[in-house]
Amino acid sequence: MTDDLPNPALLPSGLSDLLPPEAAREAALVEAMMAVFASHGYERVKPPLLEFEEGLLQGSGAALADQTFRLMDPESQRMMGLRADTTPQVARIAATRLRDAARPLRLSYAGQVLRVRGTQIAPGRQLPQLGVELIGVDSAEADAEAAALGVEALAAAGIEGVALDITLPPMSPALLDAAGLEGAARSRLARALDRKDAAEVARLAEAAGPPAVFLVELLAAAGPADGALAALRAAPLPEAPRRIADNAAEVVAALRRRLPGLRITLDPVEFRGFRYHTGVAFTLYGPGRSGELGRGGRYLSGEEPATGLSLYPDAALRAAPTVALPERVFLPAGHDPAAAAALRREGWVTVAALSPADEATALGCTRELRGGRLVALGRGAAVDADAVGAGAAGAPPIVRE
Amino acid sequence: MTDDLPNPALLPSGLSDLLPPEAAREAALVEAMMAVFASHGYERVKPPLLEFEEGLLQGSGAALADQTFRLMDPESQRMMGLRADTTPQVARIAATRLRDAARPLRLSYAGQVLRVRGTQIAPGRQLPQLGVELIGVDSAEADAEAAALGVEALAAAGIEGVALDITLPPMSPALLDAAGLEGAARSRLARALDRKDAAEVARLAEAAGPPAVFLVELLAAAGPADGALAALRAAPLPEAPRRIADNAAEVVAALRRRLPGLRITLDPVEFRGFRYHTGVAFTLYGPGRSGELGRGGRYLSGEEPATGLSLYPDAALRAAPTVALPERVFLPAGHDPAAAAALRREGWVTVAALSPADEATALGCTRELRGGRLVALGRGAAVDADAVGAGAAGAPPIVRE
Numbered sequence: 079m080t081d082d083l084p085n086p087a088l089l090p091s092g093l094s095d096l097l098p099p100e101a102a103r104e105a106a107l108v109e110a111m112m113a114v115f116a117s118h119g120y121e122r123v124k125p126p127l128l129e130f131e132e133g134l135l136q137g138s139g140a141a142l143a144d145q146t147f148r149l150m151d152p153e154s155q156r157m158m159g160l161r162a163d164t165t166p167q168v169a170r171i172a173a174t175r176l177r178d179a180a181r182p183l184r185l186s187y188a189g190q191v192l193r194v195r196g197t198q199i200a201p202g203r204q205l206p207q208l209g210v211e212l213i214g215v216d217s218a219e220a221d222a223e224a225a226a227l228g229v230e231a232l233a234a235a236g237i238e239g240v241a242l243d244i245t246l247p248p249m250s251p252a253l254l255d256a257a258g259l260e261g262a263a264r265s266r267l268a269r270a271l272d273r274k275d276a277a278e279v280a281r282l283a284e285a286a287g288p289p290a291v292f293l294v295e296l297l298a299a300a301g302p303a304d305g306a307l308a309a310l311r312a313a314p315l316p317e318a319p320r321r322i323a324d325n326a327a328e329v330v331a332a333l334r335r336r337l338p339g340l341r342i343t344l345d346p347v348e349f350r351g352f353r354y355h356t357g358v359a360f361t362l363y364g365p366g367r368s369g370e371l372g373r374g375g376r377y378l379s380g381e382e383p384a385t386g387l388s389l390y391p392d393a394a395l396r397a398a399p400t401v402a403l404p405e406r407v408f409l410p411a412g413h414d415p416a417a418a419a420a421l422r423r424e425g426w427v428t429v430a431a432l433s434p435a436d437e438a439t440a441l442g443c444t445r446e447l448r449g450g451r452l453v454a455l456g457r458g459a460a461v462d463a464d465a466v467g468a469g470a471a472g473a474p475p476i477v478r479e
Numbered sequence: 480m481t482d483d484l485p486n487p488a489l490l491p492s493g494l495s496d497l498l499p500p501e502a503a504r505e506a507a508l509v510e511a512m513m514a515v516f517a518s519h520g521y522e523r524v525k526p527p528l529l530e531f532e533e534g535l536l537q538g539s540g541a542a543l544a545d546q547t548f549r550l551m552d553p554e555s556q557r558m559m560g561l562r563a564d565t566t567p568q569v570a571r572i573a574a575t576r577l578r579d580a581a582r583p584l585r586l587s588y589a590g591q592v593l594r595v596r597g598t599q600i601a602p603g604r605q606l607p608q609l610g611v612e613l614i615g616v617d618s619a620e621a622d623a624e625a626a627a628l629g630v631e632a633l634a635a636a637g638i639e640g641v642a643l644d645i646t647l648p649p650m651s652p653a654l655l656d657a658a659g660l661e662g663a664a665r666s667r668l669a670r671a672l673d674r675k676d677a678a679e680v681a682r683l684a685e686a687a688g689p690p691a692v693f694l695v696e697l698l699a700a701a702g703p704a705d706g707a708l709a710a711l712r713a714a715p716l717p718e719a720p721r722r723i724a725d726n727a728a729e730v731v732a733a734l735r736r737r738l739p740g741l742r743i744t745l746d747p748v749e750f751r752g753f754r755y756h757t758g759v760a761f762t763l764y765g766p767g768r769s770g771e772l773g774r775g776g777r778y779l780s781g782e783e784p785a786t787g788l789s790l791y792p793d794a795a796l797r798a799a800p801t802v803a804l805p806e807r808v809f810l811p812a813g814h815d816p817a818a819a820a821a822l823r824r825e826g827w828v829t830v831a832a833l834s835p836a837d838e839a840t841a842l843g844c845t846r847e848l849r850g851g852r853l854v855a856l857g858r859g860a861a862v863d864a865d866a867v868g869a870g871a872a873g874a875p876p877i878v879r880e
Contacts, residue, residue, distance in 0.1 A: 088531070089527060089530050089531070089534075090529065090530060090531060090552050090554065090555055090557070090559055091554050091555070092554070093527040093529055093530060094527060095524060095525065095526050095527065095568075095572055095576065096524065096525035096526075097524055097572070097576060097577070098522035098523060098524065098586075099522065099523075101522075101523040101524050101525040101588075102517065102522065102523040104525065105510070105513070105523060105525075105589070109506070109510055112506070116503065116828065117823040117827075117828055117829065118823070118828070118829060118830070118831070119807060119828050119829065119830035119831075119842070119843075121499035121500065121502075121503065122499060122500075122502040122503040122506060123496060123497065123498055123499065123502050124496065124497035124502040124505065124506075125496050125497075126490065126491075126494040126495060126496065126605045127528070127591055127593065127605055128491065128494055128548075128593065128604075128605065129490050129491060129494060130489070130490070130491060133490075147529075147550055148550075149548055149549075149550050151491050152595060152596070153491065153492050153493070153596070154491055154492070156491075158491055160550075160561070167496075171496055171498070175496065175498060176498070180838070180841040180842050180843075182833055182834075182837065182842075184830070185499075187502075188506070189591075190528055190590075190591075192528065192529065194553060195553070195554070203529075204527045204528055204529065212833075215833045215834050215836075215837075216834075217833050217834045219812075219831070219832075219833040219834065220833045220834075223831060223833060335816065336816055406520060411620075415736065415737055422518040422519070426518075427517065427518055427519070427520050428518065428519060428520065429519070429520035429585070430519070430520075430620070430624060431620075432583055432613075432616045432618050432620040432621045432624060433583075433616050433617075433618045433620070433621075435616075436583065436616075437581070440581040441520070441581050441583075442520075442581075
């Protein structure tokens, strides 16, 4: 290597190595969460990382068009995209190869997504993502199943105390429609809502007439679900907004049946970040300051009603409790391979000597296998432990001191 | 969608979707194999899919330069590569962020690699890959550990009867060096070896003089390891080839201690496909016609001696026995969520009704939860099974008929 070459440790911004023990922890979290999805009948699919851009950017994928890396396929001379989201791929699979599978179709996925640019809050350009898509059914039970799966999956990853925030992305447009608002007046009111500027929303809604006035009430209603639902019930909403409000109440009720203790908030007029959602949308927040751990909601998968959930394992990794790593046992030259295999079956990690230079404690070992016995290493004299494999059947033969 | 758009089901050649149940099986195989690596002290790393091309194409990565997709990083205006192999990334991590970690450094990885073009035998352009790198030790024990890990990992994936083929990539060059062969004469002999053209090797070696004559014997020695090692022992080899032969004998002996029953073959003059290997290299073959399941061998990780192993989960998936999928239980509307959770804990997959249109058998369910009891569905009348959760502690409460 010469001094002219860039620092080999340098990676492009937003791309990083996950080192021990985090890489193993992330993989374990992913599989624990995928196992929850599988136990509820979700079957795993694995779309490729690269495909023709038309497929990737259809439907919900259009929202990520400017975040998608593109490259030329030398075989077909057509442009391919590196996926920035997995949902459009699952929609493609549901609409083509699994077109004839029974509905509702329950699919799950786990993999990496890549984005051209990171954001200030999420600077990563490669993000692990896992989730489910529930395709071909439009019911409150379906939305509740997707959201509850997120809570159960995070619990399986050791993350308790998750809160669910529900939004109703079609509500504001429906109220603006009902008020007959168009053009500049509509844009101004939408922007004021976006900024949560209550005074400006009140001023513009007053000028726009009765149906828009509900926006003021609904903006104030955001908070714990029960209060927000009561405000929605009390408001004399026009027909389309009423249906949206009633559906929200049904979804919350279906969630309460599944997870009576779940903390649910509802913000009826919030719609940022859920551009392609056609019904209830939700965000899962971890306890304390751990932030957003996943999101989902109702959308169109091709031409089918669908609801989905995405979880972010990198965020879950930061929120999950760390677990103790298994202890490491050093295997000196000439050790008994059968005794070593027995240790591994019992959950120990074994580290074999490969040359006379290998040092047990430098390699993180706390024990050494000597003559069929586990000997404690480090601090003070070596201490004999029980003989390997000498325990009664079913009982661990090795005492962990 | 209009007729002008390409068929959305069409994916670029060599890129494909893995559907149920294969995607779940592949993920389970990967984690089962990674667990074997972890039990031997290998710690997982997860390098990014994209990085600056200089890093990717260093060392062993140079061999895959023309197979690497490249794209411009809009942030740094530098070229990035989509990894075609993970080994160069692990070498980078070992040389930089883990430079001060104790040696031997045991690292493992699992992920996807992408290649610009597939080959005739391996048309895939996205390949799952997992493996280990054992860095900072040059011993026969280390090579044996890497190869034995492959056999043990495949066994954990249910693949028994794996055979190991060992090659010695530096042997032919060392013999050609010892014979003082250069230029056209050397190229002709190397090509004849490459084609395994014994008559031509004999003719050219005869002309080249004594040390090259061993090539004829060694070409004929390929086969079961014991015979090949006997031929190597018997041949009065010059010094450098002798060291390579003695090392091969040590590696085979170290392997026999670990896996006495393993079928090992040795081809001393084969060197194709192992361009960057500096010592013993090996290929793992599945039983029957299942083909190559992995390969590895000794190389240089930056400036450190290293040995590694890569396994191909897509090939393992084809070679592994299929396992029965868990049975699916339909949960009608108004079911008891606690009973459903108990079923999932016992290993059943539950599928909840989300609308009156849901049909249990169409959704693959063989049982239905009715009033706290599991009822068999399909063929003939429904049959009562045991009550859920009524079994004795530790015994499965549900009889699978």
